[in-house]
Amino acid sequence: MKPLWRLNKYLYKYKGLLLLGILFTVISNIFVIIPAQLVRLAIDYVVESKTFFQPLSTGGMGDEARDVFLGYVVIFGVLILVMALLRGFFLFLIRQTIIIMSRRVEYDLKNEIFYHYQNLPLSFYRKNSTGDLMARITEDVSRVRMYLGPAIMYGINLLILFPLVISYMISVNPTLTLYSLLPLPVLSLSIYFVNNLINERSEKIQRSLSSLSTYVQEAFSGIRVLKAFVREEDSARDFDTASEDYKVKSINLTKVNALFFPLIMALVGISTIITVYVGGMQVINGQIGYGVIAEFILYVNMLTWPVTSLGWVTSIIQRAAASQARINEFLDEKNDILSKENLEIEIDGLVKVTDLSFTYPDSGVKALDKVSFEIGKGQTLGIIGTTGSGKSTIANLLMRMYDPDSGQIQIDNENIERYSISSLRRQIGYVPQDVFLFSDSIGNNIAFGLESADDELIEQAAKDADVYQNIVDFPKGFDTMLGERGITLSGGQKQRVSIARAIAKEPKILILDDCLSAVDTKTENVILNALKRIMENRTSIIISHRVSSAKLADHIIVLDDGRILEQGNHDSLMNRKGVYAELYEKQTQSNESMDDSLI
Known part of the structure; x- marks a missing residue:
């Protein structure tokens, strides 16, 4: 208890x-x-x-x-x-x-x-x-x-x-009371044990049903893969096996349930027989009247359900x-993750990171090791690196999804821990790498970060993210309802709607976390050119594994295994002939060869 x-x-x-x-x-x-x-x-x-x-x-x-x-x-x-x-x-x-x-x-x-x-x-x-x-x-x-x-x-x-x-x-009659109630403790104990069996088998059924539901959900979600690999028959066979397991467990539960009411009725019947027999003997001896027997039978029936419910309860x-x-x-x-002073002030966007180190508590993986950089108000920072280099970790730490193991983050020369968390996050526009859209209209998804919907602001954000034309081409436009996780849209459209959602809230700091990975180079350039105007006088951080996404940044850092290998602007890093220049040349040649193959 x-x-x-x-x-x-x-x-x-x-x-x-x-x-x-x-x-x-x-x-x-x-x-x-x-x-x-x-x-x-x-x-x-x-x-x-x-x-x-x-x-x-x-x-x-x-x-x-x-x-x-x-x-x-x-x-x-x-x-x-x-x-x-x-x-x-x-x-x-x-x-x-x-x-x-x-x-x-x-x-x-x-x-x-x-x-x-x-x-x-x-x-x-x-x-x-x-x-x-x-x-x-x-x-x-x-x-x-x-x-x-x-x-x-x-x-x-x-x-x-x-x-x-x-x-x-x-x-009324102590002796008759004793005899009439004799079966009730047995009834209560019997119901208790039967209920335990019912609960045990119900738990097994719930687990089996959960597995069955999960299997069906995965089968329907991955129906394209199933069809592509021609695994429909195998999938149906596996479902049949899971259904058979559920059927067997359900029948086992039904067998136990079948004992429940017969057991109750049998013990109540025994109690009634004892009451009539003992009561009848007392009537013959002139100790009680006929009415007492009827009264006690009613009392036994009254007590049956409460005693039965004892095991159930x-x-x-x-x-x-x-x-x-x-x-x-x-x-x-x-x-x-708590605020020390709950400062709720408008930020300008000056970001300073000093000796930042962080290890994920659940996996023990060290994501960052003494990373330092500074972004001036209204400037753009590009963060380049391979998968697992710690790029997204920086975004998470800037929004205080986690706190660093050591080092500090300052915004406008104030430690980030002093700010009210909700106030800080409200002034940061974040576009995650793993796009998540709600099962709602496209317009409501874009307006998600706004206090109140503003049609002009929503439309302008869609234009800046180069998704406006796609949206108006839908029969219902911005009122088009999206499926689960935005399945109605293509990968590139989902990412651009996510960008529009971040832009619409007019943040002081804009973080783009590898959000252009699902669009082609041409669309990427269109979006980046549209974002140029948006990023003016706004501190922006472009996280990407593509050099083309970050080359327009005022300052670029190259991460590898949680450490900064190089930093500077695009021209200075190209002149250095280091990791950044090598990455740029590889990606440029890859794009050119891809274009040639298409021709």
Whole structure:
């Protein structure tokens, strides 16, 4: 139960609903006991009336006596019906309080988890899979809600009904109470073990279904590859194997479920037989009336579901505790990327990096080693290097996705750690190498970083990114809806929409992280020429493995294995005849030979 203590703050928050639910449970259980007593009185009344009816009938007063007797029986019937309706009304109120409370807690808990996810650093997402994050905010929260709703509701009902009914049964007939309740502990233990089997097999089914869903998703996402390699039959065969596994596990669960209700009915039947037998012996001995047997049979049936639910509730609590422990594990994760002073000021764009070193905490790979450079306000920096040289790491550190191991980053001569993180990131336009577009309209994707959509600004950003014509050629233009991860667009179009999104927010610092890799050299030149105007009086960083992307930069650094090999402008680096010049010549010759082959 310890992991579930964390939920006490929510129970306290909705204590009004919880207390009302407890009150309604007490009242509804009172209306459960009264009908049983009325049944006993009615049966005893009918039995006793029969002894009076025969003499009265012989004396010629049979019709009048029958009417009186039937009148009282109707009154008993009406009273029992009223009690049942009142109980139903209060059961409705119980669900309107406790179950609604659980839904509100579920809403609050999901929001708490999602908000916490949003505030965790990038390193957290490198360590944990998306599927696991999703499972904790959906499956695990649903299991916790089952504890807060049905488990608490039935648990409270058991705690109130059990002592209420048993104490009354003992007051009526202690011996009959003992015999009639003998099978109930066996019933509870049996249900507990059957529930454990059901849960165990349900878990296996969930895992099997998850694997099946993942396989189907990958098959549909990679349908082009499947068709290209003619693997449709193999894929269908693998799916058939996975489906067979799911079918077998589902049948095994059905077999266990088949035991559930027969087991309950058998033990209730045994309890009823014992009650009738022992009660009948006492009636013969003149110790009790017929009505007591009927009353006790009703009580046994009343207690059957609460006792049955004991095993079920215990199982729910176990699963909820395990799920809450998983949720707590992520909620206890701390964000170590914090602002020291929360400075919220407009930046000019002067960037100074001194002896910057960084090692990725999850992999232990050293990405940067004592890197230093400076970018003046409104200047452009080009960062060139091969894959894994540390180019993208610099972008991540500038936006404080990570903090460096040593060295410092200054913006406008202020340590980057002093700035408010949200304010800093709001003033940086970032175009990632791995483009991500949302399943929304193209216009909304471009306006993603804006406080409010501005059609002129969106259109101008699209023109500057050389994607305007592509967008207006679509039947719905900027209102065209994109598929998952922007699948509606080509690779080059997605990158240009991503560039437009960064430009639209009119950032003080613009970071282009190898964002032109999916476009050809001609389109790259068009975009770079359009960006020239955008980058004027704006600090820009162009990260690329292509020399052509960075040759127009005011200052260029060449990275290799996290170290700066060369730095300077394009002309000075070409004159040096070093790594940059060699890379430039290779790429130029490659482009020329490609153009010749096309001719």
